Amino acid sequence: MFGSFASSRLALSLRRLRSRFGISAPRVAIRTHLPWYWRALAVVLLSGASLALAGWIYDAGQRFAGFYQGASEKEIASMRERIAQLETDLDGARKVANASESRLRIESTSQERLSLQIKTLEEENTRLKSDLATFESLAGGEGGDSGLAITRLQVLPLGGGQYQYRLLLAQTLNKKDKEFNGMIQFMATVQRGKETAMMQFPAGNDSAASQYQVKFRYFRRLEGILMVAAEEKILRVEARLIQDGAVKATQSVAL
Numbered sequence: 001m002f003g004s005f006a007s008s009r010l011a012l013s014l015r016r017l018r019s020r021f022g023i024s025a026p027r028v029a030i031r032t033h034l035p036w037y038w039r040a041l042a043v044v045l046l047s048g049a050s051l052a053l054a055g056w057i058y059d060a061g062q063r064f065a066g067f068y069q070g071a072s073e074k075e076i077a078s079m080r081e082r083i084a085q086l087e088t089d090l091d092g093a094r095k096v097a098n099a100s101e102s103r104l105r106i107e108s109t110s111q112e113r114l115s116l117q118i119k120t121l122e123e124e125n126t127r128l129k130s131d132l133a134t135f136e137s138l139a140g141g142e143g144g145d146s147g148l149a150i151t152r153l154q155v156l157p158l159g160g161g162q163y164q165y166r167l168l169l170a171q172t173l174n175k176k177d178k179e180f181n182g183m184i185q186f187m188a189t190v191q192r193g194k195e196t197a198m199m200q201f202p203a204g205n206d207s208a209a210s211q212y213q214v215k216f217r218y219f220r221r222l223e224g225i226l227m228v229a230a231e232e233k234i235l236r237v238e239a240r241l242i243q244d245g246a247v248k249a250t251q252s253v254a255l
Helices: 002-021 034-066 071-140
Strands: 149-158 162-173 180-192 195-201 213-216 220-228 232-242 246-254
Touching: 149 232, 149 246, 162 180, 162 213, 162 232, 180 220, 213 220
Parallel strands: none
Antiparallel strands: 149 162, 162 220, 180 195, 180 213, 180 232, 232 246
8 A cells, every 4th residue: 555655756746856857847038137337328229229229310311301409509600700790890990080179179169269268358358348448448538537438338137136347447547646445336227117216326325335445556447237026127226336426427228
């Protein structure tokens, strides 16, 4: 009994061994093991080759279609250089223009100053000629018994009730050794609405009366301001040269 059991077990073991190495044995796949970095390198190389191929295909397509990116980039770069050069030239032209404008402005200012000087000299020449005529007339005895005269009286309206006066006081040659010491007085005819009135400058109680005091030996120019109300208007002014309460010379002007 024991022998039959052993023989049957042996037969079973032989069948199992035959099934493993025989025709009916299971299939076994043998694969070579690669490290991960080799696999990553292969992926990178494959990706690079794909991108290069794609770029070549894209470039070839552009050439085939008549559009080459490299040539366009060169043209764009050339245009940028041209624009930069033009901007540099423009800046230079602007600097030259500004310098020329400044020079013209300086020349224009100089010309205006020269014109103003010429005008001032012409006015001074006219005034000197007038003064000379005045002195010649005074030398001829036209200054009267007092030997004093008021000439070239001007009254100019400035607005706001202000009037500027200018005049020349002179003394004849036979009186030049004696200094005049007195005051200038103005009598103005003023229009107030439909009526007219007389105003005296300075007035009797004017605190600025000292400004009308004058002293001179040969001649003296006077300038000042006459003030009236803004709604009033001066029609006529008479200037009086007074000494010791007596009127020595007069001159009047109508506006």
